[in-house]
Amino acid sequence: MSHLGDVAAALVDGELSHDARDRALAHVAGCDECRAEVEAQRRLRTMLSGRPDPAPAPELLARLRGIPAATDDGADGGWTPPQPALFGVASTRPRVAAAASRPAGGRGPRGRRRAVRRMVAGSASAFALTMALAAVGGPADSGGSGPVSPPVDQFLQSHTVTRARLPLGDPGAGIVESVTWRR
Amino acid sequence: MAQVRRALAVAAGGVLTASLAGAAFADVSEPASDPRAVQLLAGAADAGRTTSYVGTQVVMLWSDDSQRSATVQVSHRAGTGSLIEVEPTATTAAHRSFEPDGVASAATAGLSAQVLALVAQNFVVTLAGSGEVIGRATDVVAVDRPDGTAAQRLWIDRDTRLVLRRKFYDSAGELVRQTAFVTLQPTTPDFTGVPMPQTLQAADRSTQQASGADLSAFGAAGWRLPSAPAGMVVLANRVEGSGDDQVLHVTYSDGLGTLSLFEQRGRLDASGLADWDRDEIGGVPVYVSQGYPRRIVWDGGDRVYTVVAECRDPAVEHVVRSLPRGHSAGGLDDRVGRGARRVGSWINPFG
Numbered sequence: 001m002s003h004l005g006d007v008a009a010a011l012v013d014g015e016l017s018h019d020a021r022d023r024a025l026a027h028v029a030g031c032d033e034c035r036a037e038v039e040a041q042r043r044l045r046t047m048l049s050g051r052p053d054p055a056p057a058p059e060l061l062a063r064l065r066g067i068p069a070a071t072d073d074g075a076d077g078g079w080t081p082p083q084p085a086l087f088g089v090a091s092t093r094p095r096v097a098a099a100a101s102r103p104a105g106g107r108g109p110r111g112r113r114r115a116v117r118r119m120v121a122g123s124a125s126a127f128a129l130t131m132a133l134a135a136v137g138g139p140a141d142s143g144g145s146g147p148v149s150p151p152v153d154q155f156l157q158s159h160t161v162t163r164a165r166l167p168l169g170d171p172g173a174g175i176v177e178s179v180t181w182r183r
Numbered sequence: 184m185a186q187v188r189r190a191l192a193v194a195a196g197g198v199l200t201a202s203l204a205g206a207a208f209a210d211v212s213e214p215a216s217d218p219r220a221v222q223l224l225a226g227a228a229d230a231g232r233t234t235s236y237v238g239t240q241v242v243m244l245w246s247d248d249s250q251r252s253a254t255v256q257v258s259h260r261a262g263t264g265s266l267i268e269v270e271p272t273a274t275t276a277a278h279r280s281f282e283p284d285g286v287a288s289a290a291t292a293g294l295s296a297q298v299l300a301l302v303a304q305n306f307v308v309t310l311a312g313s314g315e316v317i318g319r320a321t322d323v324v325a326v327d328r329p330d331g332t333a334a335q336r337l338w339i340d341r342d343t344r345l346v347l348r349r350k351f352y353d354s355a356g357e358l359v360r361q362t363a364f365v366t367l368q369p370t371t372p373d374f375t376g377v378p379m380p381q382t383l384q385a386a387d388r389s390t391q392q393a394s395g396a397d398l399s400a401f402g403a404a405g406w407r408l409p410s411a412p413a414g415m416v417v418l419a420n421r422v423e424g425s426g427d428d429q430v431l432h433v434t435y436s437d438g439l440g441t442l443s444l445f446e447q448r449g450r451l452d453a454s455g456l457a458d459w460d461r462d463e464i465g466g467v468p469v470y471v472s473q474g475y476p477r478r479i480v481w482d483g484g485d486r487v488y489t490v491v492a493e494c495r496d497p498a499v500e501h502v503v504r505s506l507p508r509g510h511s512a513g514g515l516d517d518r519v520g521r522g523a524r525r526v527g528s529w530i531n532p533f534g
Contacts, residue, residue, distance in 0.1 A: 146427075148449035148487040150480055152472070155432075159443035159476070159491040162419050162434045164282065166441070167228035167295040168302070168337075170349060171282045172255040173362045175267045176242040176275065 003027075004034045009114045012041040044121050216308040220324045223339050224308060225299055230344035232284050235261045238367035245359050246474040251275065258372035266377055281377065297416065301438035302326065305414045306334055314338050316347040317364060326439065328495075332356035334439055343369055354495055359475045406431045406446060407486065409505030412498035415442070435502075440494035444502055447489075451482035465504035483508040 004024060010016050011024045028035050156177075164174030236259050243252045253275040256268040264283040271277035302308065311325035321338040328334050333356050338348035347367065351360035401408055401420065408431075411417050418436040422429055431446040459470040459480070469481040476493035484507030492499050 146449045147452035148447050148482075149452040149455045150445065150447060150487055150489045152478055152480065152489055152491075155443065155445045155489050156476075156478065156491055158432055158445075159434070159441065161282065162432075162443065163436075163441040163493075166418070166436060166439075167231070167298050168224065168346075168439065169231075170346075170362055171265050172240045172257050172267055173242050173349075173351075173360055175278060175280055175282070176253040176255060176269055177244060177360070 003031065004037060006114070008034060008037040009041050009117070011038060013114075040121065041117075044117055216303055216306070217310050220308045220310045221299075221303050223310075223322055223324050223344075224302065224326075224337070226344045227337065227339045227346050228295055228299060231346070233261050234343055234345060234369060235259055235371040236343070236345065236367055236369045237372050238364045240362055240364050243361045245357075258374075260372050260374060263374065266372065266374065298418070298436060298438050301414070301416060301436070303438075305329075305437045306439065311336065314348075316340070317367060319347060319367075321347055328354070340367075343367075351493075353475055353493065359493075401431065407484070407506055408433060409444070409502045411435050412442070412494075412501040415494070415498060435494075435498065437494055437498070440492070442490060442492040442494050442498055442502065445489040445491075447487045448485065449482075449487055450485065451480065451487045453480075456480060465500045467503050467508055469503065479503070 004011065004027060007016070007020075007024055011021060011028075016024060028038055160174035160177045163169055164171040236257075238257050240255045240257050241252065242255055243250065253272060254270045256266075256270070258266040258268075262284060264281055266281050267279070269275060269278040305328075307327045307329060309325050309327070311323040314321050314323050316338050320341045322341060324337045324339060325333065326335040326337070332354070333350075333352045335352065336350040337346050339345070340347050345364075345367070348363040349361065350358060353359045401422070406422075412435060415435040415437045417433060418441065419434045420432065422431050424430050427448050429448070431444075433444045433446075435442045435444075453470060456470045456472075459472050462469055462471045464479065467481060467483070469479050472478040472480075476491055477499065479488075479490040479492075479499065481488055481503070486507070488503075488506055490499060490502060
């Protein structure tokens with residue numbers, strides 16, 4: 001079954017046509033995955049609302065600068081009319097409708113914001129996961145980094161005694177071995 | 184109780200026979216165990232805990248170019264344990280200890296069946312003829328590794344089913360240990376006046392197979408637990424001591440051989456290992472002691488590890504490679520790594 005994909009962001013941004021929005025909402029009502037995606041986009045939009053766009057990472061800026069200007073206005077013929085799709089959009093918003101067949105790198109200003117938003121969301125998720133793992137891991141063991149001289153002979157005795165308790169173990173041999181290995 | 188034990192022994196035999204039959208159908212090109220020999224092993228394991236006796240045992244140990252021997256008085260009372268008294272010699276100090284019957288309970292008899300099934304899985308068990316030990320008729324059972332090297336030879340008393348004589352070989356097939364009874368009397372020893380361990384129940388606990396919950400709890404407490412090497416099970420686990428002096432002891436077994444891992448907090452002080460060899464196992468620098476069983480010491484991740492093993496090399500390498508290397512600075516990376524391991528242990532306590 002098809003999922004909303006980029007259309008989730010378009011839905012949150014109010015970019016869909018009336019019919020497309022109705023179809024998207026009907027889909028969201030029955031699809032947990034897309035509902036979660038829409039919720040995530042909505043939370044992120046709320047988080048970012050009223051704030052300036054976050055500064056994108058240098059790599060992202062480089063990628064954005066590398067996008068030919070023609071793909072934004074279609075001057076090079078790169079833009080094609082929207083293809084019939086489950087979640088088609090109004091012709092004034094061709095980018096969303098063409099999401100499935102969009103040429104690589106062909107993103108408009110809103111697309112860039114969405115890409116930034118997704119990057120921020122991904123970074124935030126990664127940061128949250130890192131912090132959660134760090135919290136679970138806890139601080140290093142206190143007092144556990146001092147020099148340790150393992151009592152190997154004592155360990156050998158514990159080993160042989162445990163071994164002797166095997167179903168086919170030999171308690172006498174285990175004890176003798178642990179005793180005679182003592183230096 | 185005796186009926187329960189007999190039923191478990193029969194069940195153990197059934198497990199072994201079934202696993203042998205499966206192995207025989209799975210690959211007819213591999214050497215197969217003889218079900219009669221496996222049944223003899225199962226009977227010997229059962230008799231070892233259900234038969235009371237008093238005997239004198241000679242124990243000989245070989246290590247490199249040295250040989251040591253000792254005479255031991257063994258008094259076993261079924262369901263209670265064994266009093267073991269080592270007679271002093273030039274190389275052996277007098278020693279007296281009481282070993283509770285670790286496999287006497289119904290729960291651990293289940294473990295007994297599992298461990299014996301491992302023997303059938305990891306070794307080739309065959310009849311090697313008959314013999315006589317201290318005037319008693321015995322069946323000789325050969326336990327070999329799949330590569331054909333000898334692992335053990337056992338002389339099993341046809342009357343009592345006890346193992347009267349046994350030879351142990353290392354992974355290269357070299358004889359490293361031999362034990363033999365020179366006297367044996369099936370009788371119930373009198374343990375009056377013998378100090379029994381106060382924590383018999385706790386001692387018995389150490390022979391039980393670790394549950395997933397146990398291992399998960401150890402993992403959550405920050406202990407690093409390698410998964411069991413291929414063909415082995417976690418035989419026992421316990422934490423001894425308190426505070427920073429705690430030691431985690433985990434024992435893995437392939438049915439006959441065992442590998443113990445001891446884990447301590449801290450960094451290795453190698454001043455006591457001057458006569459040990461420096462070596463590398465799986466790319467990890469370690470200290471290795473001469474002799475048998477193998478003893479290996481190294482540190483990593485603010486832990487000091489000691490392995491004592493008389494099992495195959497791949498099992499040792501698996502354990503060494505599974506544990507952290509180097510030392511952490513206690514920074515974020517260390518905490519994240521520790522957290523990932525803990526979360527991993529929640530998902531898969533054996534991982």
